[in-house]
Amino acid sequence: MTLMPSSLAEVQEVVRTYPHIRPRGGGSKPALCAPLEGQTVLEMAGLSGVLEYDPGEYVLVARAGTKLAEVEALLAEHGQYLPFDPPFVEQGATLGGTVAAGLSGPMRQRYGGVRDFILGVQFVDGEGRLVRGGGKVVKNAAGFDLPKLMVGSLGRLGILTEVAFKVFPFPKATATLLVNFSGLEEALKALYRLAGSPIELYALDLEPPATLALRLGGLPEALPARLERLQSFLGQTGELLREAAEARYWRHLNPLPLGEGRLVKVALTARHIPDLEKALGSTPRRYLSAGNLLYLSWNDEPDRLDALLKAQGLSGLVLKGTVARSQLGINLEHVLGHKVSRALDPQGKFSLHAPLP
Amino acid sequence: MNPALSELERLFPPGRFLVKPGELAPYESDALTAFRARPLAVVLPESHEEVVAAVRWCAKHQIPYVARGSGTSLSGGSLPIDGGLLIGLNRMNKLLRLDAKERLAVVQPGFINLQVSNAAAPYGLYYAPDPSSQPVSTIGGNLAFNSGGAHCLKYGMTSNHVLAARVVLPDGETIELGSESLENTGPDWLGLFVGSEGLLGIATEITLRLLPKPETYHTVLAAYDSLEKAGEAVAAVVASGLLPGAMEIMDSLAIEAAEAAVKAGYPLEARALLIVELEGETPQVEAEAQYLEEVIQKSGAYEVRVAQNADERMKIWKGRKAAFSAVGRLSPDYIVQDGVVPRSRLGQALAEIEQLSARYGLRVANVFHAGDGNLHPLILYNGRVEGELQRAEELAGEILKLCVALGGSITGEHGVGMEKKSYMTEMFSEDDLDAMQRIRQALDPWALSNRGKMFPGEAPALRFHGAHPLEKAGVISRE
Ligand SMILES: Cc1cc2nc3c(=O)[nH]c(=O)nc-3n(C[C@H](O)[C@H](O)[C@@H](O)COP(=O)(O)OP(=O)(O)OC[C@H]3O[C@@H](n4cnc5c(N)ncnc54)[C@H](O)[C@@H]3O)c2cc1C
Ligand SMILES: Cc1cc2nc3c(=O)[nH]c(=O)nc-3n(C[C@H](O)[C@H](O)[C@H](O)COP(=O)(O)OP(=O)(O)OC[C@H]3O[C@@H](n4cnc5c(N)ncnc54)[C@H](O)[C@@H]3O)c2cc1C
Numbered sequence: 001m002t003l004m005p006s007s008l009a010e011v012q013e014v015v016r017t018y019p020h021i022r023p024r025g026g027g028s029k030p031a032l033c034a035p036l037e038g039q040t041v042l043e044m045a046g047l048s049g050v051l052e053y054d055p056g057e058y059v060l061v062a063r064a065g066t067k068l069a070e071v072e073a074l075l076a077e078h079g080q081y082l083p084f085d086p087p088f089v090e091q092g093a094t095l096g097g098t099v100a101a102g103l104s105g106p107m108r109q110r111y112g113g114v115r116d117f118i119l120g121v122q123f124v125d126g127e128g129r130l131v132r133g134g135g136k137v138v139k140n141a142a143g144f145d146l147p148k149l150m151v152g153s154l155g156r157l158g159i160l161t162e163v164a165f166k167v168f169p170f171p172k173a174t175a176t177l178l179v180n181f182s183g184l185e186e187a188l189k190a191l192y193r194l195a196g197s198p199i200e201l202y203a204l205d206l207e208p209p210a211t212l213a214l215r216l217g218g219l220p221e222a223l224p225a226r227l228e229r230l231q232s233f234l235g236q237t238g239e240l241l242r243e244a245a246e247a248r249y250w251r252h253l254n255p256l257p258l259g260e261g262r263l264v265k266v267a268l269t270a271r272h273i274p275d276l277e278k279a280l281g282s283t284p285r286r287y288l289s290a291g292n293l294l295y296l297s298w299n300d301e302p303d304r305l306d307a308l309l310k311a312q313g314l315s316g317l318v319l320k321g322t323v324a325r326s327q328l329g330i331n332l333e334h335v336l337g338h339k340v341s342r343a344l345d346p347q348g349k350f351s352l353h354a355p356l357p
Numbered sequence: 358m359n360p361a362l363s364e365l366e367r368l369f370p371p372g373r374f375l376v377k378p379g380e381l382a383p384y385e386s387d388a389l390t391a392f393r394a395r396p397l398a399v400v401l402p403e404s405h406e407e408v409v410a411a412v413r414w415c416a417k418h419q420i421p422y423v424a425r426g427s428g429t430s431l432s433g434g435s436l437p438i439d440g441g442l443l444i445g446l447n448r449m450n451k452l453l454r455l456d457a458k459e460r461l462a463v464v465q466p467g468f469i470n471l472q473v474s475n476a477a478a479p480y481g482l483y484y485a486p487d488p489s490s491q492p493v494s495t496i497g498g499n500l501a502f503n504s505g506g507a508h509c510l511k512y513g514m515t516s517n518h519v520l521a522a523r524v525v526l527p528d529g530e531t532i533e534l535g536s537e538s539l540e541n542t543g544p545d546w547l548g549l550f551v552g553s554e555g556l557l558g559i560a561t562e563i564t565l566r567l568l569p570k571p572e573t574y575h576t577v578l579a580a581y582d583s584l585e586k587a588g589e590a591v592a593a594v595v596a597s598g599l600l601p602g603a604m605e606i607m608d609s610l611a612i613e614a615a616e617a618a619v620k621a622g623y624p625l626e627a628r629a630l631l632i633v634e635l636e637g638e639t640p641q642v643e644a645e646a647q648y649l650e651e652v653i654q655k656s657g658a659y660e661v662r663v664a665q666n667a668d669e670r671m672k673i674w675k676g677r678k679a680a681f682s683a684v685g686r687l688s689p690d691y692i693v694q695d696g697v698v699p700r701s702r703l704g705q706a707l708a709e710i711e712q713l714s715a716r717y718g719l720r721v722a723n724v725f726h727a728g729d730g731n732l733h734p735l736i737l738y739n740g741r742v743e744g745e746l747q748r749a750e751e752l753a754g755e756i757l758k759l760c761v762a763l764g765g766s767i768t769g770e771h772g773v774g775m776e777k778k779s780y781m782t783e784m785f786s787e788d789d790l791d792a793m794q795r796i797r798q799a800l801d802p803w804a805l806s807n808r809g810k811m812f813p814g815e816a817p818a819l820r821f822h823g824a825h826p827l828e829k830a831g832v833i834s835r836e
Contacts, residue, residue, distance in 0.1 A: 056596055057699050058510075079598055102541055115545055116517045131792040132785065137697045139509045139729040140766040141502065141552060142773055142784055143811070144793045145516060148548025152541045169598040192458055196481065198572035200638055222644035229640070267540035269459055292539040317542040332543050334532045336524075336557075336800065340549065343799035344792060 006046035008130060011159055014042055016128035021349050023155040025065065025097025034322070036353070044096055047161055050074060052136065059119065060167050061136050064096025064160040071095060081170040083111040087256050096160040101319065102152030103265065105254060106203035107215070109289045111168065118147040120164035123157075126345025136164040149340070154326070156350045157341060171217025174202065175227055176246045179238035181210040184277055188291075190234060191270060195290040199230060203250075206287040208277060214238075215250070258284040258297035262321030264305065264328065266294040268314050279308050302328060326352070361418045362398060365442075368410045373448070375399040384443050387428040387435040392775050396423075396437035401445045405523065405531070405561040411444050412559065413529035421808040424559045426467060426498030429490045431693060432768070433775030434502060434554055438808050444559065446497050452476055453562065460567045461520060461537060466497025466560050473565060482567040485512045488770065489678055496563050503552030505770030507603040510728040512568075514770070516551040523562035524550060527801035537564060549796070554772055555807035557800050571602070571636035575646045576670045579658035580627035584608055584723070587629035588704040590656035591727040594633060595700065597652050599645055602636040604728035608707075610687065611680045611724045611735070618683035621676025624660055631658070631727070632677055680724045681735065688720070688737035690746070694753050695771040696760035700730040709759055710734055717752045719745070731769035732760070758783055773811045781813050 005011045015021060018040040025044055035041045044065035052061040055078035062071060068082075068089045075081050085105030086098045093103075099121075104113035111117075120134035123146075133146025150160060181187040187210040194204055194214070203215035216226055231237050241249050256263060261284070268276070270291025285296035298305045302323045309316050309329030316328040345351075358366070358376070366374050375381060376398045386393045397420065402408045415422045421441035428435050437443045450467035457480035462473055470491040473484035487506035488494055494504070500522065505514045512518075521535035535547035550557055581587045587606050594601065607615065607630045612623050623630060633653070635645050646663075653661055664670035684691055698706045707723060710732075714721040722735040734756055738749040757767045761783045768777055781790060794812060797804070 054699070054701055056592055056701050058595065059699070102543075102545070104540070108539075111511075112513065112517060113539060115541070115548055116513050125792060129788045129792070132789045133792075135697075135764075135766045135784070137699055137730055137765045137769075139505055139514065139697050139726070139731045139769040141505070141514070141768045141770050142766050142777075143781065143789075144796060145503070145548050145552045146792070148516065148545045148551075151545045151548065153544040157544060169600060172598065196457065196460060196569055198481070198569045198638060200641070218638075218641045219644040219648075222638075222640040225640040226638060229638075265540075265542060267536065267538040267542050269537045271459060289539060315536075315542045327542065329542075334546075335530060336526065336532055336534070336546055336550075337544065339799035340544075340546070340796050343795040 002041040002043055004043040004046050008047070008124070008161055011042065011047065011124050011161060012128040012130065014040070015124050015126065015159065015349060019347070019349060020351070021159070023096070023100070023159045025094030042159060044094060044159070048094070051162065055080060058138060058167050059136050059164060061120070061162065061164040062095055063162055064094065064099075066095050068093045068095060068098060075167055076170070079169055080167045082117065082165060083168045084108050084114045084117050086114070087254055089254055091255050095163050099151055099160060099163055100153055100155050101317070103319075104293070106205050106213075106250065106288050108293070109204045110200065110202045110217070115148050115151045117166045118151060118163060119166055121147045121150050121160060122162035123150065124159040124161060126158070126347055126349045130161070131158065134164065138166050154352060156352050157344045158350070171202065173220035173223050174215060174217040174246060175223055176241040176249060177214045177216075177227070177230065177238040178241065179212045179214065179234055179236060181212070184208075184210050184274065186210065187212055188270065188273060191290060194233075195270075197233070199233065203288070204290045206273070206291065208285060208287075253286075256295045258286065258295060259299070261297035261299035262302065262323060263319045264296050264298050264316045265319055266296065266309065266314055266316040266329070268292065268294055272312055272314060275312055361414075361420070365398065365400065365411070365414050368414065369400050369402070369407070373401040373403070375401075384425065384428070384437060384445065387425075387430040387433060389431055389433040389436070389774070389776055392433045392436045394437045394439045396443040397440050399443045399445055401448050403448050405525070408444065408525050408559055408561050409529055409531060411442065412525050412527065415442055415805055416528050419803055419805070421805045423807050424497065424501070424555050426495030427469075427490075427493045429494045430498065430502065430774055431695070431771040432773060432777060434772050434807075434810060435498070436775055441808065446495065446559075449561065457482060459537065462565045462567055464496050464563055464565065466495060466500075466563060468496050470494050470496060470499055477567050481570050483570050484518065484565055485568050486515045486518055489681070496565065497560050500551050500560055500563055501553065501555045502770075502772040505726075505731070507605060507726055509726065509731070510604070511600055511602050516548060518566045519547065519551050519563060520566050521564035522547060522550060522560045524558045524560050526558045527806040535564070539566070554774065554811050556797055556811055558806060573636065573639045573642045574670055575635040575642050575649070576664040576673055577633045577649060577653060578623070578662045578664075578673050579631045579633070579653050579656070580624045580660040581629040581631065581658055582627070584629040584707050585704050586657045587631045588707065588727070590631055590653060590658065591703065592701065593652050593656050594649065597648055599635070599649060599652070601633050601728065603632065603634045604726070605632040605677055606630065606723070606725055606727040607677065607680055608723040610720060610722035611684065614683035614687050614722065615676040615680040617686050619675050619679045621672050623676055627660070632673060677724070681733070684722050684735045684737065687722070688739065690738050690740040692736040692738070692749050692753050694732070694734045694736065694756050695768050696732050696757050696765060697769040698730045698732065698760050698763045698765040700727070702763040702765070703727065703730060706732060706759060706763055710756060713752055713755050717748050719749055719752055721752075726769070729769065730765060754780070775810055778811055778813050781811070
């Protein structure tokens with residue numbers, strides 16, 4: 001069954017009434033929001049709209065069902081953006097789904113991921129109570145950090161109804177360099193050198209086999225000098241993308257167009273890359289944020305990827321494509337997680353697993 | 358000695374197990390000296406296993422405990438519990454690993470904040486969170502309090518720089534939170550733990566993210582004939598699309614105090630000083646500096662100074678960093694408040710604080726992180742004048758309520774601790790607090806870990822306010 005609440009009270013009512021609930025933003029990460037037997041789907045699209053946005057404040061507050069596209073358009077009018085660069089904007093992703101899935105894009109490199117920008121949340125817990133955490137100012141240390149807790153929670157701790165974010169000015173000019181290296185080793189060497197240097201990059205992606213995609217942003221008058229410095233730092237000029245071609249390049253990547261397989265997010269550090277590269281073969285993939293984030297498209301059995309990630313001590317999350325379990329690789333469950341989940345959802349209404357018959 | 362205590366004594370060698378009144382005295386309060394309590398005993402573990410042993414002992418005997426770093430908490434966070442155990446972590450102060458290539462440092466909880474940047478400096482890296490107490494406060498205390506500093510708008514608070522932690526839960530079990538990656542695939546449990554003020558357990562090993570040091574700084578000091586103009590200048594800087602690393606304001610009382618203390622060369626007659634610091638790649642900073650100059654010119658500053666070298670920059674910051682302790686020269690006692698308002702309401706907040714100051718007949722000096730809307734009003738009073746402390750307390754409370762009413766927070770960086778727990782209800786509803794309590798109870802059903810902090814309840818009466826002993830000694834200063 002699918003329900004479409006249009007008010008907070010209705011969300012609370014649904015949670016109180018039904019035993020098993022799966023929230024859905026709009027379904028851009030189908031593996032995460034497809035209901036299992038016995039789960040009632042809660043479509044969050046009815047709870048949408050920006051509630052507060054003062055560009056001078058660098059803060060935006062919106063209902064969880066608000067489409068990213070709407071948020072981005074509004075921010076862009078004032079030269080601002082969501083610095084964690086969420087994916088699936090044109091595919092209809094919502095703010096709540098983005099937070100719940102914990103997804104960031106290439107530009108997370110510059111200032112950080114979703115967790116670094118969320119300021120406040122409001123959610124309905126497993127008992128139908130409305131809970132608020134954090135606030136809507138850029139600095140706040142009052143109470144437990146429930147906003148961060150909700151990042152990556154996959155709807156298992158509560159139904160997000162409102163989120164507050166810190167936003168930043170978008171650079172007035174950007175440029176992208178695509179730089180090919182003779183092999184992975186050379187590319188990784190450059191990646192490490194860049195990541196440890198004072199050169200500020202909006203994106204630092206590795207496109208296998210050995211290309212770095214580097215995005216610079218800032219004031220237009222400083223960009224040429226910075227590009228030159230970057231090129232001499234690298235010892236080669238690379239392919240320069242500017243203006244419309246540059247924007248197109250990154251827009252094209254926003255839906256993570258890696259192919260038809262199961263789309264998987266992997267959290268890692270750059271030192272895992274050499275082994276992964278050997279193991280992943282022809283799997284379409286892209287490493288983001290100086291090797292801290294990998295998106296890949298898996299065409300084989302999920303169990304094989306599960307084993308591969310486990311062998312590397314890594315965890316993965318399936319975003320698209322059917323799987324019995326969306327979490328792959330090493331088990332990140334621990335007693336703190338169980339206890340906190342039970343505290344917020346004592347009856348297990350938001351459990352990610354199919355209810356027992 | 359009761360049997361439980363002798364059991365504890367067997368776990369810790371002499372010198373690291375303290376019970377004599379004289380030994381306990383230094384631990385009786387933290388930097389909020391208004392509160393005092395005598396612990397049952399103090400243990401000084403030197404390893405993770407010893408922390409586990411101490412916590413297990415507490416669980417077994419149902420004895421509440423408090424973890425303590427350097428005790429610089431300004432909100433009574435590390436105040437001992439009467440009859441409880443104090444677990445002092447200062448001896449767990451090793452740098453376990455520094456991986457310059459992966460840009461991370463693994464430290465024990467008692468490692469000092471400033472030491473992280475010192476250790477990282479040879480590699481061109483640094484640790485971004487810089488509370489003013491950084492020469493003495495520990496990474497464990499910073500983590501528990503999600504400490505801030507002057508650079509939070511751009512870089513976030515401590516939480517944004519902690520990658521992983523090994524944690525001893527209140528039942529003695531050990532878990533690992535987070536990983537070396539900046540990303541996660543599941544709920545951000547580490548995010549919940551950071552800033553939990555010692556209520557959810559003790560961190561015994563902490564992995565920190567290091568950042569490359571900015572290439573250049575451009576530091577501007579602008580003088581105004583009114584606070585309002587300085588506040589508007591901050592708004593104008595933000596509106597221009599610049600993202601400075603820090604933006605700080607001081608009012609005339611704070612300027613006077615800072616000048617008397619460190620002779621930073623500030624224009625003494627100014628009603629407000631604004632410090633703006635740009636940082637980053639040289640060509641970018643040079644270009645930004647031109648825009649900043651225009652914005653500052655238009656904002657009505659009557660004097661503008663740009664630091665020409667590292668020394669001049671340090672001098673500008675020295676005055677700012679010293680402002681708080683320096684206020685001690687103007688008044689025998691003072692209360693430091695810590696509240697946040699939306700940046701656009703700064704002007705209104707300052708005007709209302711001025712009115713409150715007049716109404717209560719107490720001077721208030723303002724020094725604050727303007728870029729974050731993080732106010733630090735200093736309420737000056739004389740503890741020897743009958744009723745003045747109480748009036749100061751009331752005024753402090755009014756300011757906090759004002760912050761909440763304007764859409765802000767009761768604390769930007771000093772935490773709730775003992776001091777602000779009764780104000781939590783101003784910010785959060787019963788259901789909000791109940792959700793936090795349920796999380797806490799799930800992990801600590803007997804409320805052993807830092808009992809009596811953060812959640813509203815009875816607080817003992819205040820007795821005294823003033824500088825931390827280390828501030829008086831000139832070792833640290835507060836923001
Ligand atoms: C290729 C593609 C094309 C599409 N094209 C269209 C189109 O043309 N038109 C259209 O209307 N739609 C389209 N969709 C669907 C679209 O993606 C969804 O509309 C969208 O809004 C995405 O949902 P989401 O990203 O917000 O999160 P979801 O994928 O819905 O959810 C992600 C995770 O977050 C959880 N979650 C979601 N919301 C909340 C919440 N509020 N609180 C707690 N947990 C929550 C879910 O349970 C899940 O675990 C398309 C999808 C894809 C993949
Ligand atoms: C002069 C001065 C200036 C200051 N300036 C700033 C500032 O600019 N910004 C700012 O944010 N704060 C500031 N503070 C406040 C204080 O320094 C910070 O809160 C700091 O993080 C406390 O560190 P500590 O090691 O002294 O911790 P303590 O005071 O010993 O403990 C603080 C809290 O952390 C808990 N704790 C300690 N170690 C652990 C651990 N390992 N695991 C779990 N919990 C633990 C304690 O139980 C307690 O609740 C200032 C304080 C002073 C005195």
